[in-house]
Amino acid sequence: MNIGAVTLPSICSHTSHCAFPVRATASNGVTSPPNLAIEGKNLSYAITARNGKLVPILNDCSLCIPSGQLWMLLGPNGCGKSTLLKILAGLLNPTHGAVYVKRPRSFVFQNPDHQVVMPTVEGDVAFGLGKFNLTQNEVRSRVAKALHAVGMSDYLQRPVQTLSGGQKQRVAIAGALAESCKVLLLDELTTFLDESDQIGVIKAVKNSLDGSEEVTALWVTHRLEELEYADGAIYMENGKVVMHGTPSNIMGFLKERISSYTNRINS
Numbered sequence: 001m002n003i004g005a006v007t008l009p010s011i012c013s014h015t016s017h018c019a020f021p022v023r024a025t026a027s028n029g030v031t032s033p034p035n036l037a038i039e040g041k042n043l044s045y046a047i048t049a050r051n052g053k054l055v056p057i058l059n060d061c062s063l064c065i066p067s068g069q070l071w072m073l074l075g076p077n078g079c080g081k082s083t084l085l086k087i088l089a090g091l092l093n094p095t096h097g098a099v100y101v102k103r104p105r106s107f108v109f110q111n112p113d114h115q116v117v118m119p120t121v122e123g124d125v126a127f128g129l130g131k132f133n134l135t136q137n138e139v140r141s142r143v144a145k146a147l148h149a150v151g152m153s154d155y156l157q158r159p160v161q162t163l164s165g166g167q168k169q170r171v172a173i174a175g176a177l178a179e180s181c182k183v184l185l186l187d188e189l190t191t192f193l194d195e196s197d198q199i200g201v202i203k204a205v206k207n208s209l210d211g212s213e214e215v216t217a218l219w220v221t222h223r224l225e226e227l228e229y230a231d232g233a234i235y236m237e238n239g240k241v242v243m244h245g246t247p248s249n250i251m252g253f254l255k256e257r258i259s260s261y262t263n264r265i266n267s
């Protein structure tokens, strides 16, 4: 993991600016310096309600994430985390702003039962490789490498319906890695998991990033305890990026918030 190998963005407290320069291009995206995997500038998103009025969901969100790192996207229910992740995945188009995400990118959904489509682990991880015109040996080698990265090498022939939720998530991540995915966008993967599965999935993601700048992951979560595994974090409220920085800075900010809230309640 290359913590410190690149300068992390300093905390952008109460602003939506990144410490990294973001250069606009003529197209919809932004041109990113080579060490960034994800960059969004002034992203807004609104939906049109039945009465024809625009309802803002995201408001002027900026973020930048260095290559090879695991970042977390935190915030209360309904603050816009999944919407932002879907914009980064290309599943939604921002109403305003520019976005750059290294390709290929992969979105892994919350529900483990929506992740796996083939009867066996091997078949599932190999599923997306059909489009690459690979030899059988190359497919086997990619599947083996991806399963090794997520700690599932021993499960090659296992029927997927016998896997736990966390194991299914790891198989889904292996599928993305087998396709040489550069950016993993992970939407609250631990919501349906028990504690040991939860930690297993985070460790699998960490492990799949270790040692190179090849793969970058953005992990949406509610759980503050997961911050300890992150290289950086983004905190959102009410459709805005409120903080963008190191996990300890975000943790400090949130502890201060909780303490001032508790003081207000008690006074």
Ligand SMILES: Nc1ncnc2c1ncn2[C@@H]1O[C@H](COP(=O)(O)OP(=O)(O)OP(=O)(O)O)[C@@H](O)[C@H]1O
Residues within 6 Å of the ligand: 047, 057, 075, 076, 077, 078, 079, 080, 081, 082, 083, 084
């Ligand atoms: N298609 C839509 N139509 C109406 N409202 C929407 C739509 N998509 C998102 N929203 C609203 O936008 C807000 C942000 O939703 P989003 O799912 O991005 O939040 P979130 O932070 O991921 O929430 P959670 O943590 O509960 O999953 C919510 O109030 C949600 O109800």
